[in-house]
Amino acid sequence: MTTGVRKSSAPKAEPKRVDGRRERGRSSHKRIVEAMMELIVGGDLSPSAARVAEEAGIGLRTVFRHFDDMDSLYAEITGTITERVMPVVMAPYPDQPWRANVRDLVRRRVRVFETTLPFRLAANIKRYQSPFLMGQYSRVVMLERELILRLLPGPVLTDRIAVEALCAALSFHTWRTLRHDQSLSAEDAAAVMGQMVEAQLATIVEDA
Template sequence: MSRPATPRVDGRRARSRSSRAKIVAAMLDLVAAGNVAPSAGEVAEVAGVGLRSVFRHFKDMDALYREMTEAIELQVLPILMRPPEGATWQQRLFDIAARRARIFETIMPYRISASLRRFESAYLMDDHRRMVRLETEALAAHLPLAVRADEAGVRGLNVVLSFATWELLRRDQNLAPEEAAAVVRRMLGDALARWPED
């Protein structure tokens, strides 16, 4: 018969879980504060742990980025999972646009951080491609067959509703979130004008 874990072992595990959580929280805090490429040393300092502790919990920075991505996805999942509202497919696209504005605003510092590092990380490059593919597939699911047949038109809709467009409006053109959302609505309306209402 096996003996129950001693309090000493349980305490060690609790400390280990606490250290891991502090490391992930530090990574999230640093990126949210504008440090788009935090080093392991910076993460350790903010977490209040030793550098060796970072790599004891995460074999490399990719593993830490993976944990960061999972934490952010859990945060936006409820918004993503709710079906878009609207009587017509066009109205549903405007709802998707509004929803993506909220999601993109939430994930912007983390996605920029991961995007900068993806050229030296196979994992982050794969994750970037996965995100772009998911955005494309999610949009296509709400388009009528006749619209999907217009390949150039669909590509244009994907550009309008992409994170890249949101980043350009928010960071490069320095627009406030509501101003960026208004530009996206205008571009979406212009793009949809080529197809009849239904």
């Protein structure tokens, strides 16, 4: 009789092989998106595919292998920016009077609008030629409006003019005008937006 431990005949697991081409593809994809975003932040609001390729340090054909057109690249950027700002946008509000929540919304809008400003400026240039960007624009505007309406009590919601004034004061259009058209600093633009909202809150008699 043989004694001792019987060795397992099961084959050893081989180390996982890395697909070099796939890894290079992922790297190129990421570099393209990052290059596009860097160009936009740097002030080139309508970079060409050739400019993106140059910034990413890759060939133009590689850009179009990863993205069929510039719309698909904008879609990728939209997803990246959305992931960045949605925790701020959708964070729950504390249990406090509605006016305090509106003031909290002002602070949130300043953060989100300033983060997204260059990308929304870039998208605005292209949206009239892009069904994707036009659709995205409409969805964001509706969401921003809905987030304001959720904070307002019933009696205030019946005051259409007051509601529309608040929506206008808290809109990205207002932020763009202050920052881009009037060339205010982010701090000054935030102060102006806050003052506009305070002026409107002061006209609302109902304090629910």
